[in-house]
Amino acid sequence: MNTSFFGELLQTISERGRALIDRARDRRGDAAARSQSLVDLCEELLSGRGEASGVALAREILAFYSELTVGPRIAFFEALAVHFGVDRERIDAAVDLWTRAGTDEAAAELHLAAEPRRQELFRRLNLAPGGTAALVSMREDLMDALVHREDLASVDQDFTHLFSSWFNRGFLVLRRIDWSTPAIILEKIIRYEAVHQIHDWVDLRRRIDPPDRRCYAFFHPALNDEPLIFVEVAFTAGIPDAIAPILGKDGNTLVPERATTAVFYSISNCQRGLAGVSFGSFLIKQVVEEISREFSRLDTFVTLSPAPGFAGWLARERTSESPILAREDLEPLEALDRPGWWQDGAAEQLEEPLRRAAATYFLSAKGRGGLPLDPVARFHLGNGARLEQLDFLADLSEKGLAQSHGFMVNYQYDLDDIEKNHEAFAENRTIVAASGIRKLARAPRELVRV
16 A cells, blocks of 8 residues: 555645635633634534535644643543533434334444444544554543543543554554664654663664564554564563573574574563554464464564563562462562562572462463553463463562562463464463463463463
């Protein structure tokens, strides 16, 4: 798809539509006046029928919004919540029609009536050139406001609902990122790396250019040069149990033909405005299949993943009146309070109780809806992976020690089992785990033996 062509086409439509309407409005004034003026434009956009003028008006609204400061933006979000919700009179009429008639037409009207008006507003704003990117950025602003304004949650739910359709996995395109990739995209890979910081261009090249490295990114046609999620891969001779050798600067490389294992050591979501929007399951499976086509001898596909919630959960366990962990494991963990514990003899005594704690965390610590408390575990288990290996002192960076006491995890993607594992997790919240991890934990009934 030639997205630049369609972008230029929308731009042309917008310019011609702009000539059809005279929007010379005073954009000065206090916050309330500015946000109210923007609300009036939105009402006009919803009531209009002409597509050319609608594109021009949508473009103007987004440009107007981009000039707002924090206060007027929150006032605008308040208006979206209060004035662009459902039409209650229309709902009442639709319910009455459904009660009396019960026809397919009545059901369709009830469905339309139940939709908040702001959803159609967002669809029309999306017609403007660059509309999708502008709406993703608008949601970022809303997420900042939600920290203190829970009453705006309904607006966020509508963003999430629409984005879930617009960013369906069927629309995503997988591309390999290498040293020949345009610099504008490479710069964003550096900026968006969320797991292991890329320090400079030399560091980036070390991750994407050697023959034993690969990087893949998913893109959406509406966001030309904006990666949505990218995956960094290293080829190794076995399942790694530490991140330092992979990120090391020794310059040693492995001939890909001698590798047995592809390691996904960093997976970064790039667009904060799409947080909570599922791109669908099996994203990693698509990368696995891409690598398999190039290197058919690879037989093992694993991650080397962080455990961002482990340290926080363990701290709560240690002070809980009814902990999941056994008392005989909790007592030795007091050594974690000593600075530099991982550098002295305490590490050896702590390894087994920490391993049991980590196994219990991954298998038993649950959050909302019975899902694993750990966000990385939710992602990989939902993608059909198996919890394969716990790695003690695998990440000795300041961040790794703070969030997981140095623990990392290997999730394994077996092409023959991905769909089965995914279905077990999606339907029953079943965690498929290796027997060694099950033995370490007080295994709940829903664990699958492998």
